[in-house]
Amino acid sequence: MIARDLAVPFPSIGMDDDALDAVRLMAEERLPGIVVCEPSGRPTRILPGSQVLRFVIPRYVQDDAALARVIGERAAERLLGELSGRRVRDLLPDPPDVELAVADPDDTVLELAAMMARTHSPLVAVVENDLLLGCITLPRLLDVLLPARPG
Amino acid sequence: MTVFAVAVFGIAYALIASEKVHRVKVALGGAGLMLAAGVLDFEQAFHERETGVDWEVIFLLLGMMIIVGVLSKTGIFEYVAITAVKKAGGRPFRVMVLLVLITAVASAALDNVTTVLLIAPVTLLVCDRIGVRPVPFLLAEVFASNIGGTATLIGDPPNIIIAGRGELTFNDFLVHVTPIVVLLLGALLLLCRVMFRKQFAYDPRRATEVMELDEREAISDRRLLIKSGLVLLAVLIGFVVSATTGTAPATVALLGAGLLVLISGLPPRDYLADVEAPTLLFFMGLFVMVGALIQVGVIDRLAELATEATGGSVQTATFTLLGVSAVLSAVVDNIPYVATMAPLVDSLSATTGNPDNVLWWALTLGADLGGNATIIGASANVVMLGVAERNGHRITFWEFARYGAVVTAVTVLLCVPYLYLRYFAFA
Numbered sequence: 398m399i400a401r402d403l404a405v406p407f408p409s410i411g412m413d414d415d416a417l418d419a420v421r422l423m424a425e426e427r428l429p430g431i432v433v434c435e436p437s438g439r440p441t442r443i444l445p446g447s448q449v450l451r452f453v454i455p456r457y458v459q460d461d462a463a464l465a466r467v468i469g470e471r472a473a474e475r476l477l478g479e480l481s482g483r484r485v486r487d488l489l490p491d492p493p494d495v496e497l498a499v500a501d502p503d504d505t506v507l508e509l510a511a512m513m514a515r516t517h518s519p520l521v522a523v524v525e526n527d528l529l530l531g532c533i534t535l536p537r538l539l540d541v542l543l544p545a546r547p548g
Numbered sequence: 549m550t551v552f553a554v555a556v557f558g559i560a561y562a563l564i565a566s567e568k569v570h571r572v573k574v575a576l577g578g579a580g581l582m583l584a585a586g587v588l589d590f591e592q593a594f595h596e597r598e599t600g601v602d603w604e605v606i607f608l609l610l611g612m613m614i615i616v617g618v619l620s621k622t623g624i625f626e627y628v629a630i631t632a633v634k635k636a637g638g639r640p641f642r643v644m645v646l647l648v649l650i651t652a653v654a655s656a657a658l659d660n661v662t663t664v665l666l667i668a669p670v671t672l673l674v675c676d677r678i679g680v681r682p683v684p685f686l687l688a689e690v691f692a693s694n695i696g697g698t699a700t701l702i703g704d705p706p707n708i709i710i711a712g713r714g715e716l717t718f719n720d721f722l723v724h725v726t727p728i729v730v731l732l733l734g735a736l737l738l739l740c741r742v743m744f745r746k747q748f749a750y751d752p753r754r755a756t757e758v759m760e761l762d763e764r765e766a767i768s769d770r771r772l773l774i775k776s777g778l779v780l781l782a783v784l785i786g787f788v789v790s791a792t793t794g795t796a797p798a799t800v801a802l803l804g805a806g807l808l809v810l811i812s813g814l815p816p817r818d819y820l821a822d823v824e825a826p827t828l829l830f831f832m833g834l835f836v837m838v839g840a841l842i843q844v845g846v847i848d849r850l851a852e853l854a855t856e857a858t859g860g861s862v863q864t865a866t867f868t869l870l871g872v873s874a875v876l877s878a879v880v881d882n883i884p885y886v887a888t889m890a891p892l893v894d895s896l897s898a899t900t901g902n903p904d905n906v907l908w909w910a911l912t913l914g915a916d917l918g919g920n921a922t923i924i925g926a927s928a929n930v931v932m933l934g935v936a937e938r939n940g941h942r943i944t945f946w947e948f949a950r951y952g953a954v955v956t957a958v959t960v961l962l963c964v965p966y967l968y969l970r971y972f973a974f975a
Contacts, residue, residue, distance in 0.1 A: 467762050467765045
């Protein structure tokens with residue numbers, strides 16, 4: 398199997414789209430992340446869900462796990478309020494801390510797996526002629542890698 | 549050989565100060581060159597007290613790093629800080645006073661960098677809740693950490709070096725340095741009130757958010773907390789009685805660390821997590837380089853020059869040492885500074901006299917307090933700066949220096965009448 402066979406249609410967003418809309422899309426479609434495209438349609442970055450959490454959870458809470466316990470549920474409910482008025486580009490590290498997980502349509506399963514491992518990305522964008530063909534998620538890739546169950 | 553030793557030391561010192569090359573590489577490289585060139589032989593570098601690695605300093609640091617590393621995982625620090633903040637009712641200045649005091653007391657018992665790493669996240673959380681800018685709080689805490697660390701033998705690495713060279717006990721520091729540190733903390737709080745006066749706006753609505761924090765949730769492992777708390781207490785008592793029992797502080801710390809490792813049941817990855825191997829290696833390399841200077845007679849010659857410059861007067865030597873140490877510690881790391889100065893003060897004291905170890909106290913106060921003047925003056929400053937920056941609060945060199953220079957000037961000047969009255973006027 399090659400990337401073209403594994404890729405499924407995937408929603409994408411723009412750098413200047415509303416961050417809250419992007420997160421809502423991830424939640425509603427159960428997406429592990431989302432592809433960020435330029436106005437021309439060329440994929441430019443991948444916004445993983447974990448990056449959204451890194452943005453909304455204060456760094457000091459990430460540094461000191463004990464503080465996450467003392468804050469309480471009410472504050473947790475307000476966390477996503479941090480995204481209000483933010484754009485997608487605000488959520489992404491600048492400069493990018495990892496290479497863009499982009500595959501050619503004829504990349505093999507092993508190439509895709511190596512790219513996911515290297516970039517720590519939960520999805521790989523498959524691009525043809527600078528346009529997003531679709532995406533491959535980690536569960537989809539693992540499904541292909543798993544040997545068929547005997548019997 | 550003398551020229552070679554001085555050249556290696558000078559280049560190494562410049563590289564450490566410039567931070568162009570990692571200080572561990574410089575210290576170990578310099579030590580290696582001294583040994584390879586035969587300035588020191590193996591015996592002199594590793595076994596002789598005068599010129600070799602001070603193993604007591606290394607093992608005291610190692611033991612305390614293990615104990616503090618385990619204790620910091622229990623969440624006790626967060627518990628104490630949040631309890632105090634709630635007692636202050638979320639009023640910004642009261643919050644600052646309590647956080648400063650907690651930091652200072654903790655720094656007297658723990659390493660300054662560890663203290664800063666523990667207090668900074670809680671401070672950021674609290675400031676977020678009460679709606680004030682955290683930078684003044686973080687600055688006040690780092691100043692308190694450097695001042696509080698001055699109080700005891702184990703509070704700041706330079707003190708451990710000074711104690712080793714001057715054969716000073718834990719109690720010597722408690723009797724001679726702790727009293728002035730208490731006074732300096734009072735002065736720091738007054739300075740903070742004035743320097744940050746516009747930053748204490750109180751918002752009762754925001755203050756209630758602090759009261760919602762549940763400090764009991766901070767404690768992650770109650771049994772480990774009790775075990776490590778008891779061990780730390782036993783170690784502190786051990787330090788106090790070590791002068792009468794004749795047990796070296798390093799032995800006390802290692803026994804405490806060993807006991808804690810045994811009863812905590814933690815795997816090595818956990819109890820060794822806070823052991824800073826680079827710091828210990830830096831110390832070893834530094835001791836060998838300074839030992840080389842002692843071996844070729846440079847330190848004795850400098851001591852002679854210092855004696856001539858001060859006219860052989862211990863009083864002049866005391867205040868010169870205090871002032872020069874404060875200024876130099878503001879611009880170079882105070883650990884290599886003290887490692888170099890300690891043998892010099894040892895030699896100087898033989899000619900000028902050293903009533904009640906006043907020269908050692910002048911070196912301690914000057915070197916530790918001088919670290920507050922600039923960001924690069926102490927490791928804790930650099931660490932606090934990093935924590936602030938990671939959380940979106942950039943503190944510039946000049947913003948730090950604007951407040952740090954005032955704190956250093958006032959605290960060092962307050963030491964002058966203290967040293968004069970206690971060791972000269974009413975001696």
